[in-house]
Amino acid sequence: xxxxxxxxxxxxxxxxxxxxxxxxxxxxxxxxxxxxxxxxxxxxxxxxxxxxxxxxxxxxxxxxxxxxxxxxxxxxxxxxxxxxxxxxxxxxxxxxxxxxxxxxxxxxxxxxxxxxxxxxxxxxxxxxxxxxxxxxxxxxxxxxxxxxxxxxxxxxxxxxxxxxxxxxxxxxxxxxxxxxxxxxxxxxxxxxxxxxxxxxxxxxxxxxxxxxxxxxxxxxxxxxxxxxxxxxxxxxxxxxxxxxxxxxxxxxxxxxxxxxxxxxxxxxxxx
Numbered sequence: 001x002x003x004x005x006x007x008x009x010x011x012x013x014x015x016x017x018x019x020x021x022x023x024x025x026x027x028x029x030x031x032x033x034x035x036x037x038x039x040x041x042x043x044x045x046x047x048x049x050x051x052x053x054x055x056x057x058x059x060x061x062x063x064x065x066x067x068x069x070x071x072x073x074x075x076x077x078x079x080x081x082x083x084x085x086x087x088x089x090x091x092x093x094x095x096x097x098x099x100x101x102x103x104x105x106x107x108x109x110x111x112x113x114x115x116x117x118x119x120x121x122x123x124x125x126x127x128x129x130x131x132x133x134x135x136x137x138x139x140x141x142x143x144x145x146x147x148x149x150x151x152x153x154x155x156x157x158x159x160x161x162x163x164x165x166x167x168x169x170x171x172x173x174x175x176x177x178x179x180x181x182x183x184x185x186x187x188x189x190x191x192x193x194x195x196x197x198x199x200x201x202x203x204x205x206x207x208x209x210x211x212x213x214x215x216x217x218x219x220x221x222x223x224x225x226x227x228x229x230x231x232x233x234x235x236x237x238x239x240x241x242x243x244x245x246x247x248x249x250x251x252x253x254x255x256x257x258x259x260x261x262x263x264x265x266x267x268x269x270x271x
Contacts, residue, residue, distance in 0.1 A: 007035030012212025115139025199226030224251035
């Protein structure tokens with residue numbers, strides 16, 4: 001497959017999972033055209049940084065097997081016949097901790113986790129580790145329209161090892177679900193990190209970010225040459241964009257850093 005169409009959903013979300021599900025459903029249903037995978041940002045189920053109480057976040061979390069939140073997206077995936085990548089606050093048996101999980105919903109009524117956030121946002125005065133149990137390793141590559149896709153979440157982008165491992169695993173596209181918190185020039189920091197991660201690994205990096213009062217917006221698509229091909233600005237919107245996978249092939253042939261790195265380096269997770 002030479003291309004894949006990605007739907008980027010940039011919006012602001014509250015602390016109410018059902019209200020958030022209804023908002024996403026309406027926005028995507030109105031503007032969906034042909035995307036192979038529709039992506040929602042981090043915290044689009046609920047925002048723990050706004051709740052500010054791990055016990056309350058745990059009460060609002062759900063198990064995958066009986067989630068009311070997911071039921072909205074089973075319906076939507078069936079109606080549009082596409083994959084939907086959600087950010088899910090997944091309940092554990094270790095209260096008050098939950099998991100920050102990327103979940104794919106299919107048109108066949110399936111929901112399967114593809115990644116649990118490894119690098120928790122304990123920075124800038126925030127402590128995600130009060131809310132979440134960290135993931136134990138890279139996620140699963142998923143074939144979407146014949147393209148190997150990998151997944152990461154927000155703060156992960158500051159850890160180049162994860163993205164290099166994904167490139168060695170065979171990923172051609174990496175999707176980053178993000179709730180990038182506002183601050184001085186923070187959207188520029190996100191842009192620079194995304195550009196470098198895409199270029200140094202010869203991949204398309206799709207950043208789907210929240211906007212609104214707490215988050216920077218500026219979702220976009222970064223190609224394997226390190227250029228930002230699409231910028232969603234600051235408004236709430238749903239945009240579909242076609243990734244041309246020939247760019248991955250050309251970039252890796254012209255600048256063969258993945259092959260060259262594999263000859264000199266071994267990047268592995270500590271046990």
